[in-house]
Amino acid sequence: MEPLKEMFNREFYVNFAHVFGEVTKDFHVDSFLGDVTRDMDTLSLNGRLRNTSHVLKKYLPTDYKRAVAILYEAAPSLPSGYTALVLPDYVALYGKQHFDLSMEALQYFTRYGSAEFAIREFLKTDLVKTLDVMHKWAEDSNDHVRRLASEGSRPRLPWSFKLTEIIKQPMLTQGILERLNADEALYVRKSVANHLNDHTKDNDSYMLKLVSSWDKANKHTSWIIKHAIRSLIKRGNKEALMIFGFENEVSVKLDNLTTDRTSLQLGDSLHFSFGLSSESEQEQKLVVDYAIHYVKVSGSRTKKVFKLREVKILPGQTIQFSKKQQFQDLTTRKHYAGEHQLEILVNGKVKGSIGFEII
Incomplete structure (x- = not known):
């Protein structure tokens, strides 16, 4: 380029x-x-x-x-x-x-x-x-x-x-x-x-x-x-x-957070999926995001939050989510080898995480 x-x-x-x-x-x-x-x-x-x-x-x-x-x-x-x-x-x-x-x-x-x-x-x-x-x-x-x-x-x-x-x-x-x-x-x-x-x-x-x-x-x-x-x-x-009427505390359970690989190289994409199940007797408005904890040149990590979806979830309902995240160097972000972390956030709260490695 x-x-x-x-x-x-x-x-x-x-x-x-x-x-x-x-x-x-x-x-x-x-x-x-x-x-x-x-x-x-x-x-x-x-x-x-x-x-x-x-x-x-x-x-x-x-x-x-x-x-x-x-x-x-x-x-x-x-x-x-x-x-x-x-x-x-x-x-x-x-x-x-x-x-x-x-x-x-x-x-x-x-x-x-x-x-x-x-x-x-x-x-x-x-x-x-x-x-x-x-x-x-x-x-x-x-x-x-x-x-x-x-x-x-x-x-x-x-x-x-x-x-x-x-x-x-x-x-x-x-x-x-x-x-x-x-x-x-x-x-x-x-x-x-x-x-x-x-x-x-x-x-x-x-x-x-x-x-x-x-x-x-x-x-x-x-x-x-x-x-x-x-x-x-x-x-x-x-x-x-x-x-916008999003509750500070939501009653949902994270189901089966999985990735398609545990390690990847620069230029690869990570596919991940999960479900959210309502544990409330009321309809809830959810802001669903995900965060990547990127490895820095020093070996420490820095967190970047990405928007996923805004949804309404009914009592007893389960909603499935999937996403592909590409790992490619940008002018604003350079990737380094090491153990990264993927987090799922609902209304700003971490509901679960999973690790993966860039080699």
Whole structure:
């Protein structure tokens, strides 16, 4: 598989430079290409992104307003997606002394990729003033802009620094989340759910109180809440379980947890199955998950919980479950040889486990 940093390869830069050459005759295409690719092989994905912004600064007008105008003209002709983050990154690096112009630019450029990282530089510099703009973005007609209001203000956005003041005062973004808590766009709803899920790491009581006041009868709101509290449900948090009527204590018995093998190699899949039998005289709502205790490079284990199913089980009923889990290295997880553990969880409580080995 080609490394992600190859999104910024020579072919990309040739196209990138020619777009700017078409926009302004003062852009020196060949010199830019030489500068931006000189040490490219030594740079990571984000290193290439940042280097592009730095080199671009040398070839655009020194007047920020004129430079941003050229970025506006170039944006529609450049590839959308991750490489388009160069445009908001330029604004974050060089636009802090031009707040209003930079806010307008980020609102525009986020439609081509995302300005979620760039806006955080402004939040770090002037939290109150920037949040005031983002509250207005939450009412924008464009779903990319509405998502930016939520995603950019996440307390713990991956690949970025923490917003410590929002962690301390989670209500600072409450107005944004409440404006978006029934958004029609799934793109936006995912961001709102992840923003709320960030709060579970530091302010779970605040988050649960907030979502408990929302209208769960609305399908979009219900979807957001369910995804927002997923981590708490996996941990068996009583308040989170109660929001959707899941009992904290369930009366079920785990039957015949089995795997199709006791050892496997990297790239293999583990098939497992089990039954759950009701021991209650009442219908019960169950959240059934499973956890893998992965062996780390040190030999210790780390636990990862996976969602399986939500079911209703009747008195005396037995429900069968089966699942296939593949063991293959990912960018976010590397596997190591050793004794692993599979656990079955019902409403956050461990009901049984079984071991297996990666060799």
